[in-house]
Amino acid sequence: MRSRVWGGTAAVVLGGLLAAGCGGGGKGAADQSTGKAGKAASGDYPVSVTDCMGARTTFSEAPKKIVTSNASSLELLLRLGAGDKVIGTGFPPGKGTLPGALDAQAQKVNVLGRSVIPKEKLLGSGADLYIDTFAAMGGMGGGGMGDVPTEEEFKAAGIKHIYLKSTACAARSKSPVTDLSAVEADITSLGAVTGTSAKAKELVAGMKEKVDAVRKAVGGVAESKRPTYFFFDYEAGTKQPTVICNRQLANAVITLAGARNVFADCDGDRKQVGWEDVIAKNPDWIQLGVRNRGSEAANKKAFDEAQKWLETNPATEGLKAVKEGHFLRIGSEQTTIAGVENAETVEQIAKALYPGKVG
Numbered sequence: 001m002r003s004r005v006w007g008g009t010a011a012v013v014l015g016g017l018l019a020a021g022c023g024g025g026g027k028g029a030a031d032q033s034t035g036k037a038g039k040a041a042s043g044d045y046p047v048s049v050t051d052c053m054g055a056r057t058t059f060s061e062a063p064k065k066i067v068t069s070n071a072s073s074l075e076l077l078l079r080l081g082a083g084d085k086v087i088g089t090g091f092p093p094g095k096g097t098l099p100g101a102l103d104a105q106a107q108k109v110n111v112l113g114r115s116v117i118p119k120e121k122l123l124g125s126g127a128d129l130y131i132d133t134f135a136a137m138g139g140m141g142g143g144g145m146g147d148v149p150t151e152e153e154f155k156a157a158g159i160k161h162i163y164l165k166s167t168a169c170a171a172r173s174k175s176p177v178t179d180l181s182a183v184e185a186d187i188t189s190l191g192a193v194t195g196t197s198a199k200a201k202e203l204v205a206g207m208k209e210k211v212d213a214v215r216k217a218v219g220g221v222a223e224s225k226r227p228t229y230f231f232f233d234y235e236a237g238t239k240q241p242t243v244i245c246n247r248q249l250a251n252a253v254i255t256l257a258g259a260r261n262v263f264a265d266c267d268g269d270r271k272q273v274g275w276e277d278v279i280a281k282n283p284d285w286i287q288l289g290v291r292n293r294g295s296e297a298a299n300k301k302a303f304d305e306a307q308k309w310l311e312t313n314p315a316t317e318g319l320k321a322v323k324e325g326h327f328l329r330i331g332s333e334q335t336t337i338a339g340v341e342n343a344e345t346v347e348q349i350a351k352a353l354y355p356g357k358v359g
Contacts, residue, residue, distance in 0.1 A: 047192045049162050052169035057160050062195040063129035067112065067122060071097070072337045073131040073164045074109065076187060078102045079203060079340055082194040083109075088125050090117035096294030097333075119147050123157040130154065131190070133164040133337075162193070166249060166338040170269040176246035178255045180207060180346075183338040207343035211256055214350045217357045218258035227353050229259035230283035230321070233270075234290050234306040235332060238313075240272050250336045257349035259285065275315040285353060286310065286321040289332040303329045328352050 048058045063085060068074040070091035075098055077083055083105045090113040093106050112121050122130065154161045163169065166182035184204045191200025218226075231250055236242035244250045245266035254261045262281035263273070290302040307327055310316045321327070330348055334341035350358040 049189050049193060051163055052165065052172050057162055059160070059193055063127075063160070063193065065125075065127045066129045066131060066194075067117070067125050067127040067159075068131045069117065069133045069164075071106070072167065072333070072339060073133055073190075074106060075102065075339055076164070076190055077131075077194065078105050080187070080191055080194060080196040080199050082190075082196050085194065087127060088112040088117070091115055094292065094294040097292040116148075119149050119153075123149055123153060123159070125159075127159050129160045129162065129193075131162055131164060133167045164338055165189075170247050170249070173247045176264065176267075177249060177252045179252055180211060180249075180256070180342055183249065183342055184208075186338050187340075203340050207340060210343040210347050214257060214346055214358060217359075218350060218354055221258055221354075221357075223260070226258055226260050227284035228262050228281065229254050229285045229287065229349075229353075230262050230278060230281065231287045231289050231335065232306060232310065233332065234288060234302075234309070238309055241275060241278055242270055242272050243278075244336070245269055245271055248336065249338060249342065253335050253342055253345050254349065256346045257353065259349060259353055279315065279319065282319055283321050285326045285328060286319070287328040287330055287335065287349070289330075289335065292331050292333060299329075299331070 045062070046058050046060050048056050050056050065087045066077065066082070066085045068077065068086060068089045070089065071093035074083075074086060074089045074093065077086055078098070079102065086109050088110040090111075092109065092111045092114070093103070095107060096103060098106050112118075112125060116134075117125075149157075149161075151161065164186055166186045170177075184207060187200050187203055188197075191197040191203075231244045231254070233242045233244070243263040243266065244254075244261060245268040246261070246264045247267065248269040251261050251264060255264075262278075262283050288303050288306040290299070290306055293299050293302055310319070310322050310327075316322055328349060330345055333339070334345045347358070
């Protein structure tokens, strides 16, 4: 397994705010109009958040000991300034994969599991909050690492269990993901839960500024004139490609950058197809989706390998993007997993596709 390569979309109910659509509803979503939204926005308590089905978890104070399921939620907490509360993580970020000071902080976090955290270790961690990125995927293969804790077991251990919903609830989304509102909702929600709402607001504003600038620059380009785009998930294997469908976060990143995801007609987050399906789409551009190896040299090697595979494989060497050398070397994580860097990726893609329009 690998650290941060899955994504999607979802909703967050924060106090009285329903921040994005997730197909949730249910009692937890219906009874939230209680005037708590103002408190949540100011970082006061109580604060309530919901899971993919609308079940509510309420915090009367900020958590003191947090465990994160993987590097994506860990990174968000570090960016929010709540990293000192994190006592452990699963799927840890590799050394050098996070920028600057964030990397130094991340490397000090106790690793409870190189992949999915074993059940006994998670329940015995002493945490009062577990932030889960993998809810909709059964613990990302948790069966191979022992049973995933039940909600009753979490409760008995004194651990509140919430979700990075822009990833965990992807499969439940009822419509295509075309913006970053679910990611912004995750950041806002985590900020309220951890008492870092001011920083969350700052992060979201920065993301909006980048995306709005791109939208303004490419907004006049007709849909039919926008280049077609294929995310080549090299990490998922080359025998049968795994493609990005319209419920996956990357679909929003690609769309916002002014491109057309060639598999946007696929309802869901990801699916496996045949190379004949990719050939039929014949994309204008291909993103080489590889994970961050932790150094510029190692990343270059991985991108080189992915590009060489496309250039030398009989099934793909004739693709328009391959023949024209239209490759983008942008990491998987910042494209497919919720984070502040999603907005930066929108900017990077747009600069490559529209060099005369996006500065």
